[in-house]
Amino acid sequence: MKVNLISDTVAQPTAGMLEAMMTAKVGDDVFKEDPSVNALEKKVADLFGMEAALFFPSGTMTNQTAIKVHTNPGEQLICDKYAHVYNYEGGGVSFNSGVSCKLVDGHRGMMTAEQVEAAINPPDFYHSPLTSLVCIENTTNKGGGACWDFSELKKIRAVCDKHHLGYHLDGARLWNALVAKNESPEQYGALFDSISVCLSKGLGCPVGSLLLGDQEFIDKALRVRKILGGGMRQSGYLAAAALFALEKHHERLAEDHQKAKELGEVLETLPFVQKVQPIETNIVIFELDETLMSTDNFIKMLEKKGILLINMGQGKLRMVTHLDYTDEMHDYTLEVLKKL
Numbered sequence: 001m002k003v004n005l006i007s008d009t010v011a012q013p014t015a016g017m018l019e020a021m022m023t024a025k026v027g028d029d030v031f032k033e034d035p036s037v038n039a040l041e042k043k044v045a046d047l048f049g050m051e052a053a054l055f056f057p058s059g060t061m062t063n064q065t066a067i068k069v070h071t072n073p074g075e076q077l078i079c080d081k082y083a084h085v086y087n088y089e090g091g092g093v094s095f096n097s098g099v100s101c102k103l104v105d106g107h108r109g110m111m112t113a114e115q116v117e118a119a120i121n122p123p124d125f126y127h128s129p130l131t132s133l134v135c136i137e138n139t140t141n142k143g144g145g146a147c148w149d150f151s152e153l154k155k156i157r158a159v160c161d162k163h164h165l166g167y168h169l170d171g172a173r174l175w176n177a178l179v180a181k182n183e184s185p186e187q188y189g190a191l192f193d194s195i196s197v198c199l200s201k202g203l204g205c206p207v208g209s210l211l212l213g214d215q216e217f218i219d220k221a222l223r224v225r226k227i228l229g230g231g232m233r234q235s236g237y238l239a240a241a242a243l244f245a246l247e248k249h250h251e252r253l254a255e256d257h258q259k260a261k262e263l264g265e266v267l268e269t270l271p272f273v274q275k276v277q278p279i280e281t282n283i284v285i286f287e288l289d290e291t292l293m294s295t296d297n298f299i300k301m302l303e304k305k306g307i308l309l310i311n312m313g314q315g316k317l318r319m320v321t322h323l324d325y326t327d328e329m330h331d332y333t334l335e336v337l338k339k340l
Helices: 015-022 035-048 059-070 092-097 113-119 150-163 174-181 185-189 215-227 236-248 253-269 295-304 327-339
Strands: 052-056 076-080 100-104 131-137 166-171 194-198 209-213 273-276 283-288 310-313 316-320
Touching (some): 015 236, 035 052, 035 185, 035 209, 035 236, 052 059, 052 215, 059 131, 059 166, 059 194, 059 209, 059 215, 092 100, 100 113, 113 150, 131 150, 150 166, 166 174, 174 194, 174 253, 209 215, 253 273, 253 316
Parallel strands (some): 166 194
Antiparallel strands (some): 052 209, 273 283, 283 316, 310 316
């Protein structure tokens, strides 16, 4: 049996999703004439109570576009040291926008309003970059799928308002947070200036992310998307997958969360597992006692059993549950781990 726990991006389209894709009505989205893309953008904008949305090939591109629209070259954004926009987007913040990152030493990828305020450069001190944006990631990838406390997000919003800063949410796995915390999209739409949501992770779509904001923001984002080469033509085939997933795959994310917790429970019983981070959603991050089991040996042992996971570096290993991780695979993986 092959079990791929490297990421939730490995999921394949279901039969129902493929059928929706093959029967999609399409047009040329570069001319805004693809009915399926238009329907998806309107549906998600309405879900979040925001004015407009724009379909993109990837979450990295939505984040980079948002940063470009919010900032000017030479300015600075504030984010946690674990943030995806800093660690995993190829240096795009500096390359695309000419902007630097002020990193905050938060907890599992989450910072406090007090930390954000302390990180703001004095606007009249022209020797330092002008702070113009705060970026949040929910759930936190490097933080092990942690979900933010919504009350803290509201406090950060107040800091942004006080200092006239933009407020962007990298919601690559926001769908997971909404299910885990029993929160609504409208809560987030009312709080942030811009939101990126990914479709190709927990929802199981083959490609795509959306950027949300007010109409003026999205009009500017459309121009940036063009500059970055993100215009797609008959992308309604991809949008149809997303429309299907929003209807069929959202609530089932709770199943992924439960399986992740059960993986963590077994890992905690193993003598060579030194630490398992708290598990709230579908990401399991753990560390080994290298004196008892090396990371390389552990990965090779699981590979021989057909189980794949990812080495995040710095002694951390990660498993991610997802749509294609079946009950049968889960039972098999738990048994393999128990026998190691």
